[in-house]
Amino acid sequence: PLYCFSQKLFTIKGNGSGLKDGDKIFLQYKIDKGVVNDSVVVANGTFNFKGKIKGIVRASLYRNQNPKYSDEMYDFVHVYLEQGNIKLTSKDTLLNSEVTGTPSNEDNSELKVLLHPFLEKSKLLNDPLTLTAEDKKDTALVVKAKMDWYNYTNSMVPIKLKFAKTHPSSFVSLVTLSEIIKDSHWLDEVQLAFAALDPELMSSTLGNSLMTKIQLGKKVSIGMQAKDFAQPDPNGKIVRLSDFRGKYVLVDFWASWCGPCRADNPNLIAAYKKFSDKGFTILSVSIDHSSDKAAWLKAIKDDGMSWQQVADLKGADNAVSQLYGITVIPSNFLISPEGIVVAKDLKRNELQAKLASLLQ
Structure with a gap:
């Protein structure tokens, strides 16, 4: 099959006892030029969308929550927009609805069946x-x-x-x-x-x-020599990774606006308190932008991050994040006293377990 071709017509028809008259259904998906938003109101227990799409795009349907103005979605379902007639059947919620009718949606239904025991x-x-x-x-x-x-x-x-x-x-x-x-x-x-x-x-x-x-x-893999770098700390002093040679150092990529990063800081603090006197430290690299400097400094203080902090305040263009191939945060690399990458993306209790095996 081909995946890049001229625009083709798709339709979505939804029905089922889970749909109530007056419910508003929102459709949202991304295209090259941005985000497309559409909506319809359920009438006689059904709703319909139609449009044209280039190739195949995964979209989301939401009930009574406009994705443009709400961050937390409780009743939604993913739908693959592609040429053909897509059928959605809702027995109770959109989340539990069945989507069929076109090849990708049939494949997705098969995957959902395989994952059902886990769900x-x-x-x-x-x-x-x-x-x-x-x-x-x-x-x-x-x-x-x-x-x-x-x-x-x-x-x-x-x-x-x-x-x-x-x-x-x-x-x-x-x-x-x-x-x-x-x-x-x-x-x-x-x-x-x-x-x-x-x-x-x-x-x-x-x-x-x-x-x-x-x-x-693959830019930085376990067993490789860690690439040295230098960036300013909050006071403008240049700090190098090589300054920490002789210790295990966790190079941690984060940002003040990153919820998962902030949520993981208590785990970093616990590891730092437990192992900092045994030859371990942390070097946090923020990908905050210059406009977020105040928020960066406040997050360091509020979260109690007492270890070394650096940032060039260029946001996603941070030179170290580019050097290390960072595409998502939080991300981290554990570097040995000799400068070798010994682990990466250690989460929650994995960091303490790894340090315990190395230092105790």
């Missing part, structure tokens, strides 16, 4: 994104919720990788691999699965983007 297990977990303000006061609860959710999402990755390998011509496989690579632990597996995809997928816009991420992820 059922998720109902027994505390989703960190839905914890109440009262829950968030319990630090132990928050840490456990994040760890459980991280382990849960990782438990599904082998199923997703197998799906991609057995569906090399499916656009769903390409989208799935693009999501998995956000956790660089799976970089090698994603590279292998990507190499087995059909050439048309690999050369598509999304395919080229994934290839770039794979290449960037």
Whole structure:
């Protein structure tokens, strides 16, 4: 199949007992020129969208929540826009609806069936994104919720990788691999699965983007000599990675505006307190922009990050993030006293476990 061609017509018809008259359904998807937003109102238990699309695009449908103005979405479903008639059946919520009718949506339905046992297990977990303000006061609860959710999402990755390998011509496989690579632990597996995809997928816009991420992820690998760099600290003093030779140093990439980064800082603080007198330190590299300098300094103080901080305040163009191929934050690299990369993207209790094996 070809994935880059002239615009073709798609239709979406939704029905089912889960749709109530008056419900507003929002459709959102990205194209080269930006984001497309559309909406319709449910009437007689049904809704309809139609439009033209170039190739295949993954879109999202939301009920009664306009994605332009709301960050937290509770009832939504992904739909693959492509030539043909797409059918959505909702027995209760959009989230649990069945989407069929075109090849990519049929493939996605197959993947959802494979993942269903894992999704059922998720109902027994505390989703960190839905914890109440009262829950968030319990630090132990928050840490456990994040760890459980991280382990849960990782438990599904082998199923997703197998799906991609057995569906090399499916656009769903390409989208799935693009999501998995956000956790660089799976970089090698994603590279292998990507190499087995059909050439048309690999050369598509999304395919080229994934290839770039794979290449960037390979810039700094375990076993390589860490690339030295120099950047100013908050006072303008130049700090070099080589200044820490003789210690294990975690080079941590973050930003003041990055929620997951800030949420992980308590784990870094715990590791720093436990191992800083045993030959371990942290060097945090912020990708904040110059306009965010005040927020950067405030975050350092508010989060109690007492170790070395640097930034060139060029945002995503930070020279060190470019040197290390950073495409997502938080990201980190653990460097040995000899300057060798011994681990990367250590999350939550993984950092302390690694340090314990190296220093105790």
